[in-house]
Amino acid sequence: MSIAKISGIRSVKRKKMPARINVDQPLWDQGSFIGRFKHFLWVTDPRTCVASEDDLNNAKTLVEQYRAGKEPPGTSLEQIIYAKKLYESAFHPDSGELQNVFGRMSFQVPGGMAITGAMLQFYRTAPAVVFWQWVNQSFNALVNFTNRNAKSPISTTQLGVAYFTATASAMVTAVGCKSYWQKNAGPFIQRYVPFAAVAAANCANIPLMRQTELIQGIDVSDLNGNLVGQSRLAAVKGISQVVISRIIMCAPGMLVLPVIMERLEKYPWMQKIKPLHAPIQVMGVGCFLIFMVPIACALFPQQCSLKTSTIEWLEPEQYAKIKAKCGENIPERVYFNKGL
Structure with missing residues (x-):
């Protein structure tokens, strides 16, 4: 090596x-x-x-x-x-299984730059918007499934429902924004249709792909890594942080790059190389993602924590199980892997 x-x-x-x-x-x-x-x-x-x-x-x-x-x-x-x-x-940090290469966070830069660049370039027609949103959400679904908390399995039926719901929400949002902004906003504002769709879809895609965690709870441990119980609140906190991270991950490229391209496309030399506009956008997104992927992943600790007093207040049945297992030595905080 x-x-x-x-x-x-x-x-x-x-x-x-x-x-x-x-x-x-x-x-x-x-x-x-x-x-x-x-x-x-x-x-x-x-x-x-x-x-x-x-x-x-x-x-x-x-x-x-x-x-x-x-x-x-x-x-x-x-x-x-x-x-x-x-x-x-x-x-995977939980299961130790080899992840699909396209679902790894290390593939976010090459995969994300290609798909996001295409979304930013091909936004002018409804079919193009729908197609690239479908491609993007299919990619996101794979990433979300790959980086879920592996201790909370999801059935094939749940996976299928989550995938179709998430991709449908993205396409409906994209087409709705495009239709509305086409009538009420200029061409420049229409460049932000992809970001609006991606942000909305992330709010649906991630929770749906990890719905088992929200329904059944995820394993929580004490400071020494000893399993003490499960908590749905931990799942809510972890998934919420992942949603925020994913939106922030794509935001700079999808918000700043349209401004740059809007100005560049006014130059005569840019008008002469229209076939290169898509590759230029792809490379531009890559420049943002190479830094935004680690920045977004670093916003919140990977090993997230939650006060047991919060669990006692909002999940008394889960707190009772933790108390039964720990006796008088109930930890002040419990820890869990939030996923990526």
């Missing part, structure tokens, strides 16, 4: 690293936004998407060996860090 080519390794090497690291914990402090941003900038590196399945499985094996203190003799810390990066970029 080539370690020097992977971004983030050099910055890690500059720090004084201990003789051994905890492969189950991030390399940076997750109590601060900067620490979380560095972590997600590192782990969502789109170049990890091209790693072969063999390399990913080898990285998982090395991480497991290192965790048990049985790594091969001569293994360097840099190799462990690289293996940890591949492992965290491709395997």
